[in-house]
Amino acid sequence: MITLQGKGVSSGIAKGRLSFLKRKSLSVEKRHVDDVEQEIERFNTARQSASDQLDALAATMADKIGEENALLFEIHRIMLEDADYCDPIVEIIKTEKVCAEYAVNTAGSRLAQEFAGMDDEYMKARSIDVYDISKRVIEMLAGKGQGQIDNGDPAILAADDFTPSETAQLDRSKVLALVSRQGAVNSHTAIFARTMGIPAIIGFGEFLSGDLSGKEAALDGETGVLYVDPEPTVISGLDAKAEQARREREILEQARGKPTRAKSGKEMKLYANIGSVRDVDAALAGDAEGVGLFRSEFLYLGRDNYPDEETQYESYRKVVEKMGNRQVIIRTLDIGADKQADYFELPKEDNPALGMRAIRICLTRPDIFKTQLRAIYRASAHGNAAIMFPMIASLDELLRAKNLAKMAREELAAKGAPFKADIPIGIMIETPASAVISDMLAREADFFSIGTNDLTQYTLAIDRQNDSIASFCDPHHEAILRLIKMTCDNAHKAGVWCGICGSLGADIALTKTFVEMGVDELSVEPSRILKLRSVIAAC
Numbered sequence: 001m002i003t004l005q006g007k008g009v010s011s012g013i014a015k016g017r018l019s020f021l022k023r024k025s026l027s028v029e030k031r032h033v034d035d036v037e038q039e040i041e042r043f044n045t046a047r048q049s050a051s052d053q054l055d056a057l058a059a060t061m062a063d064k065i066g067e068e069n070a071l072l073f074e075i076h077r078i079m080l081e082d083a084d085y086c087d088p089i090v091e092i093i094k095t096e097k098v099c100a101e102y103a104v105n106t107a108g109s110r111l112a113q114e115f116a117g118m119d120d121e122y123m124k125a126r127s128i129d130v131y132d133i134s135k136r137v138i139e140m141l142a143g144k145g146q147g148q149i150d151n152g153d154p155a156i157l158a159a160d161d162f163t164p165s166e167t168a169q170l171d172r173s174k175v176l177a178l179v180s181r182q183g184a185v186n187s188h189t190a191i192f193a194r195t196m197g198i199p200a201i202i203g204f205g206e207f208l209s210g211d212l213s214g215k216e217a218a219l220d221g222e223t224g225v226l227y228v229d230p231e232p233t234v235i236s237g238l239d240a241k242a243e244q245a246r247r248e249r250e251i252l253e254q255a256r257g258k259p260t261r262a263k264s265g266k267e268m269k270l271y272a273n274i275g276s277v278r279d280v281d282a283a284l285a286g287d288a289e290g291v292g293l294f295r296s297e298f299l300y301l302g303r304d305n306y307p308d309e310e311t312q313y314e315s316y317r318k319v320v321e322k323m324g325n326r327q328v329i330i331r332t333l334d335i336g337a338d339k340q341a342d343y344f345e346l347p348k349e350d351n352p353a354l355g356m357r358a359i360r361i362c363l364t365r366p367d368i369f370k371t372q373l374r375a376i377y378r379a380s381a382h383g384n385a386a387i388m389f390p391m392i393a394s395l396d397e398l399l400r401a402k403n404l405a406k407m408a409r410e411e412l413a414a415k416g417a418p419f420k421a422d423i424p425i426g427i428m429i430e431t432p433a434s435a436v437i438s439d440m441l442a443r444e445a446d447f448f449s450i451g452t453n454d455l456t457q458y459t460l461a462i463d464r465q466n467d468s469i470a471s472f473c474d475p476h477h478e479a480i481l482r483l484i485k486m487t488c489d490n491a492h493k494a495g496v497w498c499g500i501c502g503s504l505g506a507d508i509a510l511t512k513t514f515v516e517m518g519v520d521e522l523s524v525e526p527s528r529i530l531k532l533r534s535v536i537a538a539c
């Protein structure tokens, strides 16, 4: 038996034959051309056909991989029109007098390498997208359709890497699992595999050698281990794990659609934490009763300038619309500390977590803040939105933030833009100061949501980014629990509800404690919701 360790990106157990992906071969020769203009025309025609194909895929794949995921094909189409992608191709055809296939392959590989070399994990993962669109154009130039994966009988499919198009178009009935030498946790391949429920492990490197093709294998997508020629004891261990997971899923499914109620009769709400429109499908699939934390700052990251009101409005509107009647709590900009965007030109600080971040930036730069607030208010016309301010540490900060929200409403009203003026405005309790004065804050806030990640960092003076001191961090520290209790009591005295949106909310060792404290809502990763509902039911 050979045991290989990779990075599990989609959980599940699989057993079967290892089959290396057979792609229709794409040979790209460097062919000289005399008529450069005609070759550019050839490239543009192929690009247009690839674009049309992507349009059709965006429409037809929604059922299989979800509407949000199918948007990837729309993104690929936009990439195909991007000057950063096309101009170098045309330039190579012109200057080197070579065929379009060679130019697409060369320029596409260069751009893909640029992405692969980026620090940001999300951008790094876009490298395979560039490869994917280049492959599609080259196939068009060669007069072939996009290479459909030909994987014969059901098998564990192996490859260097899978393009998102390949993954999305897999015949699920013939794929037991995916394993690859390369890949990124944030790649669309990983996302699609999770959406389609295909176990997947990436990053085996050269250990996943072609010699293993045809061998019997078994894998655990959770631990990221692949066993080639597995011993009977390994197989029986994996079988038992798969059976237990199946039984657990069956039991958890019984909690779907049910109200969240403890034995004591205490009703709670189970909301989802999301970071983008893309996550809404997972929130709905996880049976979220609402969105308790939309980390809106992700709209500001990975770009080189501020997102304008329209861009933000579109994102908020989509989330709110997709969630229907369910509440969507949009946390206003929480940039700074570990989430940096260069164009904010924030000062270099010795202690960024104690520096210019979140509400402090918003109060210092009211125009940026009001742009976001107007976008949220406009989106409120399409559903059930709420606003939440992060990192509040004083009553004055809350009043100033509320005043800016009022100004944003007045600006929209002056323009005659439709919006709901009375959506709830809540705050995050993530500083010890805000927990201690929660009685005062509760008179001015419509709800509280406790951000235990930061509350823990600031209460215990333990930098949440610093792994070397993690052993000093006791997430169940009595000080944290007392602050949560105090916040909850003060909220209830003032007649406002109190939830938890930090990671502690999903800690089932504390669920009973939270129920007893009277916590009204837990906002957690979508995949934790059904489990929590069943735990709460037993409290």
Ligand code: PEP
Residues within 6 Å of the ligand: 293, 295, 334, 430, 450, 451, 452, 453, 454, 455, 501, 502, 503
């Ligand atoms: C928190 O601090 O608990 C929280 C939910 O906010 P974030 O993790 O985004 O800082």
Ligand code: MG
Residues within 6 Å of the ligand: 390, 430, 451, 453, 454
């Ligand atoms: Mg926080």
